[in-house]
Amino acid sequence: MTKRDIASQDATTLETAPTRYIEGHGIRFAYRRLGPATGTPLVLLQHFSGNIDAWDPAVVNALATDRPVIAFDNAGVGRSTGQTPDNVEAMARDAINFVDLLDLSKVDLLGFSLGGCVAQQIAAEHGQLVRKLILVGTAPKGGEEHLLAVLQDAFSKTDAPDPRLPLFFTTSPASQSSGLAFLKRAKVRQDDRDTDNGSAVTDPQAKALITWCATPDPGHAILRAIRQPTLVVSGSHDTMLPASNAYAMSRELSNAQLVLYPDSGHGALFQHHEMFVSHVRTFLDAQPVAA
Amino acid sequence: MTKRDIASQDATTLETAPTRYIEGHGIRFAYRRLGPATGTPLVLLQHFSGNIDAWDPAVVNALATDRPVIAFDNAGVGRSTGQTPDNVEAMARDAINFVDLLDLSKVDLLGFSLGGCVAQQIAAEHGQLVRKLILVGTAPKGGEEHLLAVLQDAFSKTDAPDPRLPLFFTTSPASQSSGLAFLKRAKVRQDDRDTDNGSAVTDPQAKALITWCATPDPGHAILRAIRQPTLVVSGSHDTMLPASNAYAMSRELSNAQLVLYPDSGHGALFQHHEMFVSHVRTFLDAQPVAA
Numbered sequence: 179m180t181k182r183d184i185a186s187q188d189a190t191t192l193e194t195a196p197t198r199y200i201e202g203h204g205i206r207f208a209y210r211r212l213g214p215a216t217g218t219p220l221v222l223l224q225h226f227s228g229n230i231d232a233w234d235p236a237v238v239n240a241l242a243t244d245r246p247v248i249a250f251d252n253a254g255v256g257r258s259t260g261q262t263p264d265n266v267e268a269m270a271r272d273a274i275n276f277v278d279l280l281d282l283s284k285v286d287l288l289g290f291s292l293g294g295c296v297a298q299q300i301a302a303e304h305g306q307l308v309r310k311l312i313l314v315g316t317a318p319k320g321g322e323e324h325l326l327a328v329l330q331d332a333f334s335k336t337d338a339p340d341p342r343l344p345l346f347f348t349t350s351p352a353s354q355s356s357g358l359a360f361l362k363r364a365k366v367r368q369d370d371r372d373t374d375n376g377s378a379v380t381d382p383q384a385k386a387l388i389t390w391c392a393t394p395d396p397g398h399a400i401l402r403a404i405r406q407p408t409l410v411v412s413g414s415h416d417t418m419l420p421a422s423n424a425y426a427m428s429r430e431l432s433n434a435q436l437v438l439y440p441d442s443g444h445g446a447l448f449q450h451h452e453m454f455v456s457h458v459r460t461f462l463d464a465q466p467v468a469a
Numbered sequence: 470m471t472k473r474d475i476a477s478q479d480a481t482t483l484e485t486a487p488t489r490y491i492e493g494h495g496i497r498f499a500y501r502r503l504g505p506a507t508g509t510p511l512v513l514l515q516h517f518s519g520n521i522d523a524w525d526p527a528v529v530n531a532l533a534t535d536r537p538v539i540a541f542d543n544a545g546v547g548r549s550t551g552q553t554p555d556n557v558e559a560m561a562r563d564a565i566n567f568v569d570l571l572d573l574s575k576v577d578l579l580g581f582s583l584g585g586c587v588a589q590q591i592a593a594e595h596g597q598l599v600r601k602l603i604l605v606g607t608a609p610k611g612g613e614e615h616l617l618a619v620l621q622d623a624f625s626k627t628d629a630p631d632p633r634l635p636l637f638f639t640t641s642p643a644s645q646s647s648g649l650a651f652l653k654r655a656k657v658r659q660d661d662r663d664t665d666n667g668s669a670v671t672d673p674q675a676k677a678l679i680t681w682c683a684t685p686d687p688g689h690a691i692l693r694a695i696r697q698p699t700l701v702v703s704g705s706h707d708t709m710l711p712a713s714n715a716y717a718m719s720r721e722l723s724n725a726q727l728v729l730y731p732d733s734g735h736g737a738l739f740q741h742h743e744m745f746v747s748h749v750r751t752f753l754d755a756q757p758v759a760a
Contacts, residue, residue, distance in 0.1 A: 352757075407731070414719070425716050428705070428729055435744075436729040438719055440698070453726075456751040464744055466643075 191242075192235040192249065193367040197257065203275040208257035208372070209250035213242030218309050220286045220462070221277060222249045223293030225315070225444075226325070226387055227380045229256030229372035234448040235363050240455040245286075245462070250276055252296075255379055256372040264382035266292075266319075266390045270299035277307065286462060288312040291419060291444065292383055295319070295390045302403035310462055311408040315416055315444045317423040318430070319395035325387055328418045346445025348415050353441055356449040401430040408434040409461040411454065413446030435461060482533075483526040483540065484658040488548065494566040499548035499663070500541035504533030509600050511577045511753070512568060513540045514584030516606070516735075517616070517678055518671045520547030520663035525739040526654050531746040536577075536753070541567055543587075546670055547663040555673035557583075557610075557681045561590035568598065577753060579603040582710060582735065583674055586610070586681045593694035601753055602699040606707055606735045608714040609721070610686035616678055619709045637736025639706050644732055647740040692721040699725040700752040702745065704737030726752060 190196075195210040210230055220241060222233060230249045241247050253272040254262030263269055273296055277285060286309050289297025294316025301308045317323055332344040340361050347357035395401075408431050412424035421438055428436035437457055439446040447454045481487075486501040501521055511532060513524060521540045532538050544563040545553030554560055564587055568576060577600050580588025585607025592599045608614055623635040631652050638648035686692075699722050703715035712729055719727035728748050730737040738745045 414725070431731075433731045434705075434729075435731055436727065438725075438727040440722075440724045440726055453751055453755055457748070460744055460747040460751075 192231075192233060192238045197230070197370050197372070199257075200276070200279045202279045203272075205253045205258060205260040205272065205275065207250055207253075207276045207279065209248055209276070209280075211246065211248050212238065213246045214244070215246070217245040218284055218286050218462075219246040219248050219282055220288055221273075221282075222247065223273060223287060223289035223296045224249070224252070224255070225291035225293055226383050227375050228290075229375060231364060231367055231372040233364070234360055234451055235366065236360075236451045237447060237455060240451070241458060244459070248280070251372065252276070254382075255375060262379045262382045264385040264389070266295045266299050266386050269296045269386060270303065273300060274304060274307070283307070284309050286310045286312070288314065288458070289316060290314045290447065291316055292387045295387065298400055298404065301406055301408075302400045305403070305405055308406050311404065311406045312411065312458060312461070313408060313424075313427065314411040314447050315413065315419055315424075316427075317391050317419045318398065318427050319390055319393055319400050320398075321391050321419070321423045321426070323387060323391040323419050325384060325418055329384075342445065345418065346443055347449060348413075348441055348443050350441050353443065353449055357445065360445065360448040360451075398430040401427060402432070404431055405433070407461070407464075407466070409458065410434050410436045411447060411457070412438050413442030413444060413449070414438055414440050415442065416444045416446070418444045483522075483524060483529045488521070488661050488663070490548075491567070491570045493570045494563075496544045496549060496551040496563065496566065498541055498544075498567045498570065500539055500567070500571075502537065502539050503529065504537040505535070506537070508536040509575055509577050509753075510537040510539050510573055511579055512564075512573075513538065514564060514578060514580035514587050515540070515543070515546070516582035516584055517674050518666050519581075520666060522655060522658055522663040524655070525651055525742055526657065527651075527742040528738060528746055531742070532749060535750070539571070542663065543567070545673075546666060553670045553673045555676040555680070557586045557590050557677050560587045560677060561594065564591060565595060565598070574598070575600050577601045577603070579605065579749070580607060581605045581738065582607055583678045586678065589691055589695065592697055592699075593691045596694070596696055599697050602695065602697045603702065603749060603752070604699060604715075604718065605702040605738050606704065606710055607718075608682050608710045609689065609718050610681055610684055610691050611689075612682050612710070612714045612717070614678060614682040614710050616675060616709055620675075633736065636709065637734055638740060639704075639732055639734050641732050644734065644740055648736065651736065651739040651742075689721040692718060693723070695722055696724070698752070698755075698757070700749065701725050701727045702738060702748070703729050704733030704735060704740070705729055705731050706733065707735045707737070709735045 251258035253260035287297040294313040332341045347353040412421040428434040542549035544551035578588040585604040623632045638644040703712040719725040730741045
């Protein structure tokens with residue numbers, strides 16, 4: 179923990195924490211910081227098209243009860259300035275700059291979807307910065323994605339109150355009901371709410387995700403470069419980035435735990451939020467097995 | 470809970486609980502009962518060649534802090550009388566008879582390895598008896614096993630203090646060190662210790678496991694018949710019953726959560742015992758997501 183963190187820590191929630199700004203490297207980053215002053219901060223890397231308020235308060239607030247949690251908008255996203263890059267490598271550089279501005283020397287990373295690609299890139303290239311890694315609903319470089327087909331299908335469902343219902347949840351009544359509960363939680367905040375993203379964000383982000391999956395990574399060089407303990411999580415029926423990605427990643431990573439949730443899609447972490455929080459905590463709190 | 474359970478409950482450990490006996494259906498079953506009087510009992514189904522004292526006290530005692538846990542010798546095994554059958558179906562009938570003798574109308578099952586095959590058979594055929602199911606280091610009917618090759622390899626390692634070191638743990642220093650710690654825990658009990666099994670047990674058990682995996686199950690009828698919430702667990706590098714079995718089972722079961730542990734073999738639940746106990750608890754305590 180740094181002086182800056184200790185001075186700025188507070189115990190609010192995702193819905194009530196003030197949005198803060200920090201500027202450097204030509205970008206003014208928007209972020210919120212929750213939880214206690216001490217402990218390794220958990221930095222959240224958001225999915226395609228999402229902003230700070232697209233995180234599930236049930237997940238973020240629960241995780242912040244016993245560790246610092248930082249949600250932020252990467253360059254160009256939400257209320258951060260700058261341009262959204264069209265490639266994962268540049269997004270990783272922007273995220274590193276943000277972490278650097280906060281003066282954090284060691285973090286845990288939780289990357290969801292596109293954010294999981296960024297998290298892999300950071301962990302592979304900046305191993306000393308990352309203590310533990312959580313990859314949710316994501317793909318390895320060269321992995322399998324169905325982003326455009328799934329988006330097209332979701333936006334054709336004009337009766338859905340929010341595209342995230344078909345995008346993030348399965349068609350089962352239980353999953354859809356969880357989806358409605360998630361949307362309700364995510365829409366509570368009214369004041370100082372983050373800005374929705376338009377095509378200036380989603381176009382380059384889509385290109386970045388598609389390119390990441392379309393680019394072979396011979397010998398799984400990125401996964402092999404990741405030495406941190408890693409928790410890989412997926413929904414059983416993720417239509418955008420299938421669970422087979424998660425299984426494959428867990429086979430190639432040197433120290434990965436895999437968790438797949440039943441009857442769930444891309445938003446498995448929101449559907450099974452209590453279980454997910456419990457698994458993340460158990461993983462982050464685990465001491466290394468003595469050799 | 471039944472009158473019998475409440476009358477017999479005590480708060481001892483696997484190492485100190487008296488071995489009890491209950492007789493019926495022509496068999497005198499040896500068992501130990503730990504934990505509180507109330508709650509759905511968790512019945513443990515043991516691996517090939519194992520007896521009651523082959524369970525890890527670290528796992529059993531931790532699980533028994535907040536639920537009744539019952540470890541037993543199935544017919545012919547350890548200090549139970551009767552003949553060890555050479556097929557999973559008959560083992561399932563014997564286990565059902567044991568549960569019946571204890572007057573339990575609803576149980577959770579934790580089946581490890583061969584015990585996981587037996588647990589699948591019970592859950593598929595006696596759905597009303599089983600609340601939740603935990604399958605560890607096991608295979609579906611028609612699945613993949615390397616029992617004889619792995620046993621041969623393990624018994625050729627004459628320098629290993631116990632065949633379970635090469636059988637249950639990977640070659641990494643961390644895994645082997647966990648293996649030594651497990652063996653130490655499992656060998657604490659001296660008085661009233663369970664009887665080791667000879668070929669009258671292991672020969673038919675080996676035949677049962679090999680036959681189970683060699684017999685196709687068209688349309689995964691057994692997995693499809695299982696409707697209970699199921700937690701499927703495997704070590705990343707299980708050489709006897711590979712992790713691919715666990716992944717495949719989680720795809721076919723209607724309501725399965727999958728957990729794979731890093732750098733671990735067949736004994737992943739003993740190596741990662743704290744994590745495993747946490748995951749089992751989280752799974753068993755989870756309320757169904759409302760539809």
